Amino acid sequence: MMRMGILVFLLLSQPFFTLPIQGQETGNPEENRDTDQRRDILRYGIDSEVISLLKDLEDDEDIDDFTEEIMDLLVNSRNQELKAAAVRIFSSMEYRPALEQVEKILLDYPDKEELIIAGIEYFMELDHREGVKILKDFTSSQQTAVAMKAVEGIGRLGDPGDIQFLRDLYDDTSLGQNVRASALSALGMLKDSESIPFLEEIVTDTSQERSYRWRACQALGEIGTPEVLPVLADVLNDDDTILRTYAVRALTTFESREVLDYLMEALRDSFWRVRLAAVETLGERKEKDSIDILVYKATRDPEERIRIAAIQALGKIGGRSYRSLRDIAGNRRYSQASRIVALQELVKNDLGNSFDLIDTIMEKEEKQPGSRIFIELVKAMSQEENPRLASYFERFLTHGDVSVVLMALKGIGENRFIGLRDKVQALSESKTSSSIKKAAEEALEKL
Numbered sequence: 085m086m087r088m089g090i091l092v093f094l095l096l097s098q099p100f101f102t103l104p105i106q107g108q109e110t111g112n113p114e115e116n117r118d119t120d121q122r123r124d125i126l127r128y129g130i131d132s133e134v135i136s137l138l139k140d141l142e143d144d145e146d147i148d149d150f151t152e153e154i155m156d157l158l159v160n161s162r163n164q165e166l167k168a169a170a171v172r173i174f175s176s177m178e179y180r181p182a183l184e185q186v187e188k189i190l191l192d193y194p195d196k197e198e199l200i201i202a203g204i205e206y207f208m209e210l211d212h213r214e215g216v217k218i219l220k221d222f223t224s225s226q227q228t229a230v231a232m233k234a235v236e237g238i239g240r241l242g243d244p245g246d247i248q249f250l251r252d253l254y255d256d257t258s259l260g261q262n263v264r265a266s267a268l269s270a271l272g273m274l275k276d277s278e279s280i281p282f283l284e285e286i287v288t289d290t291s292q293e294r295s296y297r298w299r300a301c302q303a304l305g306e307i308g309t310p311e312v313l314p315v316l317a318d319v320l321n322d323d324d325t326i327l328r329t330y331a332v333r334a335l336t337t338f339e340s341r342e343v344l345d346y347l348m349e350a351l352r353d354s355f356w357r358v359r360l361a362a363v364e365t366l367g368e369r370k371e372k373d374s375i376d377i378l379v380y381k382a383t384r385d386p387e388e389r390i391r392i393a394a395i396q397a398l399g400k401i402g403g404r405s406y407r408s409l410r411d412i413a414g415n416r417r418y419s420q421a422s423r424i425v426a427l428q429e430l431v432k433n434d435l436g437n438s439f440d441l442i443d444t445i446m447e448k449e450e451k452q453p454g455s456r457i458f459i460e461l462v463k464a465m466s467q468e469e470n471p472r473l474a475s476y477f478e479r480f481l482t483h484g485d486v487s488v489v490l491m492a493l494k495g496i497g498e499n500r501f502i503g504l505r506d507k508v509q510a511l512s513e514s515k516t517s518s519s520i521k522k523a524a525e526e527a528l529e530k531l
Contacts, residue, residue: 272303305334367397
């Protein structure tokens with residue numbers, strides 16, 4: 085009986101279920117060590133180390149773990165480059181608690197261009213409309229990039245009450261050409277229909293500085309009311325090739341049937357930039373009536389960049405365009421670049437109907453050492469989710485090319501193919517390259 089009592093006492097005295105103390109790290113010890121090391125760098129590292137780490141953290145999913153340390157840097161560091169890196173992180177996070185400090189930094193008029201621009205972009209990311217008053221002070225900056233970014237910020241965050249300010253900026257001949265042109269773009273961002281006559285006058289005046297005509301044309305497109313269509317249509321015949329390009333892109337948002345006719349005509353333009361703009365605009369608009377001419381452009385245009393853009397446009401439009409993409413992808417008479425882009429579009433947009441083509445291409449290309457078509461196809465597949473991909477990724481795990489194995493592991497993790505866990509586990513424990521072992525461990529975390 086005494087032995088039983090002692091046993092019960094020992095059992096009750098053991099901390100079987102201990103809760104973590106607040107702030108105590110839990111989970112994988114290696115991950116905790118990495119987190120602690122990063123935190124130490126943020127707290128005690130030299131500026132160059134901290135800046136490098138902040139750049140690495142911008143896209144890190146664990147960034148929330150370090151907001152306290154980054155905020156401390158933003159408040160207390162004297163290094164403006166470091167502060168700029170901190171602001172960019174808070175911008176990517178849309179971290180509103182830093183707003184008061186960013187305002188304070190801008191009101192102190194720092195001399196580092198990078199920091200000012202980061203602060204303005206932070207305002208735009210948070211849609212901080214009350215910050216327009218601060219931005220206006222930077223439009224006269226001697227740093228052209230700062231002044232242009234401030235004008236853009238007014239366009240993004242301003243209201244009708246800021247329109248006259250922007251017009252005055254354009255009229256101010258003491259300002260640089262780029263800043264004045266930016267003011268015209270900002271009028272378009274504000275979608276001020278009352279500025280249409282003012283902008284049309286600039287666009288149609290052939291004696292105007294070219295960049296002003298370009299930006300005024302862009303602004304008319306952003307305003308996007310039907311009344312500006314005749315002016316944009318006239319500009320499509322202007323001698324200024326860049327202005328014609330701007331006019332084509334300005335047509336993107338218009339729903340009028342005649343816009344399709346303008347774009348189809350622009351595909352015949354002798355200047356490649358105009359054709360490129362027309363192809364991309366047709367893709368953005370998903371114009372099914374343009375499939376036939378886009379197939380022609382994808383296979384016959386003299387400029388490869390146009391052919392590639394047409395293939396991408398066909399991928400966006402979809403429908404019967406996929407048949408043409410399969411023909412391009414599987415036919416060796418087309419350039420390697422065209423075949424790769426066609427495959428990428430099919431894998432991204434029509435994977436379920438493209439496995440027969442994938443098998444055919446795999447059979448030919450996988451045997452070719454260093455085949456770029458094969459590598460790019462595997463890369464595209466690794467970025468998609470489809471249960472039928474499991475058998476491909478399983479096969480790729482034993483491929484001789486390290487990059488193929490890495491992409492297979494990425495695809496397995498993203499698709500959470502639990503049935504392949506044992507094979508991934510074996511790779512993580514095998515005598516293989518460190519990059520493969522690391523990728524296997526990352527995939528296991530998702531399985």
